[in-house]
Amino acid sequence: MSSEIIESVFLTPIPSSYRKELGKNAYIDNIGMQRLEWVVCARSSSGAEGISIANRLMREGTVESTLAYLKSALLGREVEQLLEISEGVVTGAGPGMDRWYRRNGWMTILAFDLVGKVQGVSAIDLLGGPKHDSVPAYDTTLYFQDFLNPSRGAQQVADEAYQALTDGWRAVKLKIGRGGRWMLPEAGMERDIDVVLGVREAVGSDVKIYVDANFGYDNQFDLLDRFIKEVTPADIFWFEEMITHSVDGYKQMREILAKYGSGALLTCGEVDRDPISEIFQDLIDGGLIDGYQPDIVGHGYLGWMDIERQLAGTGVRTIPHNFGNGSFGTYASIIWGAASETYVSLEDERAIPCYLTALPEFIKGAYTLPTGPGLGVDIDYSGYAPHSKHENRITV
Numbered sequence: 355m356s357s358e359i360i361e362s363v364f365l366t367p368i369p370s371s372y373r374k375e376l377g378k379n380a381y382i383d384n385i386g387m388q389r390l391e392w393v394v395c396a397r398s399s400s401g402a403e404g405i406s407i408a409n410r411l412m413r414e415g416t417v418e419s420t421l422a423y424l425k426s427a428l429l430g431r432e433v434e435q436l437l438e439i440s441e442g443v444v445t446g447a448g449p450g451m452d453r454w455y456r457r458n459g460w461m462t463i464l465a466f467d468l469v470g471k472v473q474g475v476s477a478i479d480l481l482g483g484p485k486h487d488s489v490p491a492y493d494t495t496l497y498f499q500d501f502l503n504p505s506r507g508a509q510q511v512a513d514e515a516y517q518a519l520t521d522g523w524r525a526v527k528l529k530i531g532r533g534g535r536w537m538l539p540e541a542g543m544e545r546d547i548d549v550v551l552g553v554r555e556a557v558g559s560d561v562k563i564y565v566d567a568n569f570g571y572d573n574q575f576d577l578l579d580r581f582i583k584e585v586t587p588a589d590i591f592w593f594e595e596m597i598t599h600s601v602d603g604y605k606q607m608r609e610i611l612a613k614y615g616s617g618a619l620l621t622c623g624e625v626d627r628d629p630i631s632e633i634f635q636d637l638i639d640g641g642l643i644d645g646y647q648p649d650i651v652g653h654g655y656l657g658w659m660d661i662e663r664q665l666a667g668t669g670v671r672t673i674p675h676n677f678g679n680g681s682f683g684t685y686a687s688i689i690w691g692a693a694s695e696t697y698v699s700l701e702d703e704r705a706i707p708c709y710l711t712a713l714p715e716f717i718k719g720a721y722t723l724p725t726g727p728g729l730g731v732d733i734d735y736s737g738y739a740p741h742s743k744h745e746n747r748i749t750v
């Protein structure tokens with residue numbers, strides 16, 4: 355690699371739209387139609403562009419503070435200094451970069467993209483090469499859609515799951531935990547059961563069903579027991595965040611699953627902001643969870659490399675959280691999913707692409723692997739044009 359430097363960086367807010375309105379989950383009110391992606395793009399001397407989104411930094415930051423951060427972290431820096439690479443595979447942060455990446459894992463994804471594009475290699479290869487031919491994905495847009503359409507009730511969720519099947523999806527995740535906040539606990543559990551059984555009936559036996567309670571069954575072990583009993587015949591692939599992570603709670607859940615003969619995975623960890631924190635390490639060491647879910651963009655590729663090193667040999671699988679990462683998150687997840695040995699399934703918001711070039715082909719519920727350098731995606735400047743009015747650019 356010649357001595358390319360990063361000559362300019364822009365930060366642009368771009369709304370990514372869903373294909374429908376998304377309802378509540380166990381605690382958060384309606385998600386709505388849109389989320390904002392804080393797109394960051396760093397351009398090098400030869401015109402190569404590395405892309406990511408800085409949503410985590412912007413959660414508490416301002417445009418002004420984030421630009422100051424990007425200026426210190428990236429502007430004027432040599433591209434070959436971004437990552438440490440040995441025999442074509444990334445081994446860690448480039449010199450002096452660790453402090454910038456530590457709380458901003460999303461920036462490591464930009465680094466893989468830019469380095470890959472400058473070197474003409476795929477980020478999948480920088481991560482050690484593909485482990486799979488395609489990356490399975492699931493539709494994660496089945497919120498409490500029954501609350502958006504009360505007259506249809508649980509049938510509304512079943513109808514939307516059937517639509518996902520028609521659109522080519524082979525796995526769906528259902529938000530449950532209605533009794534956590536929006537309904538009385540018992541009535542909420544009954545609705546959850548109706549939703550799960552209704553969806554299974556609608557999509558048939560070949561579609562994987564995951565459920566996610568966002569802790570909606572906390573302090574309700576009797577109801578959790580009944581829920582698991584009733585939905586086990588519907589063949590649930592994983593139970594996510596049924597309760598807040600605790601060793602005793604997860605031991606109880608293991609017992610409930612065993613009692614009803616469920617082979618479902620137990621998954622959690624999306625709330626772990628500093629993985630792997632002590633409680634999650636306890637769950638992993640105790641063999642109490644099967645999948646671990648820190649956010650893919652929040653922790654980035656270097657963060658996830660570190661997580662997977664620690665998970666090696668535990669049997670716990672990689673299932674990164676991706677909700678809220680919009681269209682960019684799908685591209686970032688495909689790369690990671692392709693390179694991760696223990697990856698299960700990509701959480702896909704199915705955001706309508708507006709500022710990025712086309713996704714790889716989606717066949718039988720899985721994305722084919724991108725073939726281009728870096729993440730295999732570029733800014734589509736015709737789609738980007740209307741958003742350039744809100745662009746904030748810094749240059750050397």
Ligand SMILES: [Mg+2]
Pocket residue numbers: 566568594595624
């Ligand atoms: Mg979740």
